[in-house]
Amino acid sequence: MNDMRMPQAQTGATLSKITARSVQVHYGDTHAIRDVSVDIPDRTVTAFIGPSGCGKSTFLRCLNRMNDTIATCRVAGEIRLDGEDIHDPRVDPVQLRARVGMVFQKPNPFPKSIRDNVAYGPKLHGLAASRAELDEIVEKSLRRAALWTEIKDRLHAPGTGLSGGQQQRLCIARAIATAPEVLLMDEPCSALDPIATAQIEELIDELREHFSVVIVTHSMQQAARVSQRTAFFHLGELVEYGETDAIFTNPVDPRTENYITGRIG
Ligand SMILES: Nc1ncnc2c1ncn2[C@@H]1O[C@H](COP(=O)(O)OP(=O)(O)OP(=O)(O)O)[C@@H](O)[C@H]1O
Numbered sequence: 001m002n003d004m005r006m007p008q009a010q011t012g013a014t015l016s017k018i019t020a021r022s023v024q025v026h027y028g029d030t031h032a033i034r035d036v037s038v039d040i041p042d043r044t045v046t047a048f049i050g051p052s053g054c055g056k057s058t059f060l061r062c063l064n065r066m067n068d069t070i071a072t073c074r075v076a077g078e079i080r081l082d083g084e085d086i087h088d089p090r091v092d093p094v095q096l097r098a099r100v101g102m103v104f105q106k107p108n109p110f111p112k113s114i115r116d117n118v119a120y121g122p123k124l125h126g127l128a129a130s131r132a133e134l135d136e137i138v139e140k141s142l143r144r145a146a147l148w149t150e151i152k153d154r155l156h157a158p159g160t161g162l163s164g165g166q167q168q169r170l171c172i173a174r175a176i177a178t179a180p181e182v183l184l185m186d187e188p189c190s191a192l193d194p195i196a197t198a199q200i201e202e203l204i205d206e207l208r209e210h211f212s213v214v215i216v217t218h219s220m221q222q223a224a225r226v227s228q229r230t231a232f233f234h235l236g237e238l239v240e241y242g243e244t245d246a247i248f249t250n251p252v253d254p255r256t257e258n259y260i261t262g263r264i265g
Contacts, residue, residue: 017042017182017212018063023077025058025067025236032058034236036077040182040229045204045213047223047244050233051264056216059233060184063214064100065093081182098125101175105187107167109159109174114151117159117170118142121178137177144210145173146203165196172203176210183207185215189222201226220260224248232256234264 016039025033033055040046040063048056058067065086067073079086086096098121109117118138121127128134138155142148147169151162159170168188175183185204189197204226207213217223223230224244231241232255240247240256251257258264 015042016040017082019078019080019083020059020062021078021080023059023062023075023079025055025062025076026074027058027070028072032236033062036238038231038238038241040212040214042181042212043208043210044229045208045215045227046229046231047227048214048216048231048233049218049220049223049259050239051259052218054233055236056233057186059238060186060214060216063182063184064097064102066097066102068093095125098178099180100182100184101178101180102184102186103168103171103175103188105190107164107171107191109162109167109170111158111160113156114142114159114162114170115155118173118177121174125178127178141173141177142170144176144203144206145169146199147173163196165192165199168192168196168200169203172200172207176207180211182212182214185213187216187218190218197222220248232259234259 018040021037023033023036024031036059048060050056061067062075062079067075081100084091110120112120115138118141119134122134122137128137139148142151147166150166159167162170168191189200192200201222204213204215215226227244229242230244230247232239232247234255240251240253247256248260251260255264
């Protein structure tokens with residue numbers, strides 16, 4: 001079993017935010033995730049790295065039950081958020097995704113105004129009692145996403161009219177507007193230029209003060225820059241997981257070493 005549980009003292013964090021135990025994922029006959037167990041700490045950036053097709057995105061999508069939306073996908077094993085089983089029949093996946101938000105590879109703003117993109121989630125989940133309160137959430141989220149000063153005079157312009165980097169920050173603002181506890185990011189910078197990438201990376205560093213961030217990235221430099229913990233996946237297995245510095249400077253498994261030195265992947 002790929003068991004990457006860590007004694008609490010070793011994680012350096014107070015508590016695990018997410019615990020996954022013996023997770024298996026199949027798409028039809030394809031066995032995409034093989035018996036993965038891992039603890040993801042709170043207020044930390046955790047990076048998932050590994051060669052294309054190793055299962056990073058699949059495992060990420062398990063954490064907010066996004067795989068439920070794929071008809072051929074079957075997930076087994078146990079995933080707990082603050083100790084609560086996310087597959088419990090009493091858990092509403094829509095509520096779960098407000099607690100465990102997600103930002104995708106390609107910025108995907110709704111065909112709505114900038115304001116309405118951010119206001120959508122809080123409205124859906126009844127988080128604001130009045131329009132003024134909703135406006136406050138919108139402003140706070142856009143500020144946290146480092147977008148407010150650029151767009152405060154055109155809140156009613158369409159979100160799709162922004163640049164790629166601005167659209168991605170809008171998607172981050174939309175995800176954090178529901179006050180999530182965990183933010184999942186699936187290659188959030190892959191469609192962005194180096195300046196927009198640097199802005200998002202800076203933002204990720206700030207976001208971890210508020211919640212747990214899990215990021216899938218193809219860039220080892222990015223994983224090294226933004227994360228405190230790194231998990232290396234290979235052929236559906238979680239091969240190695242630990243402090244980012246240790247993974248990059250002193251990997252234990254030869255497969256990790258081969259990947260970070262560019263011999264596989
Ligand atoms: N919707 C799907 N239907 C069927 N098979 C899928 C689906 N999504 C992923 N897979 C398969 O599951 C395995 C893991 O894919 P996944 O996208 O999770 O890997 P990844 O490490 O994120 O890859 P990449 O870095 O290329 O994005 C692959 O064999 C892939 O072909």
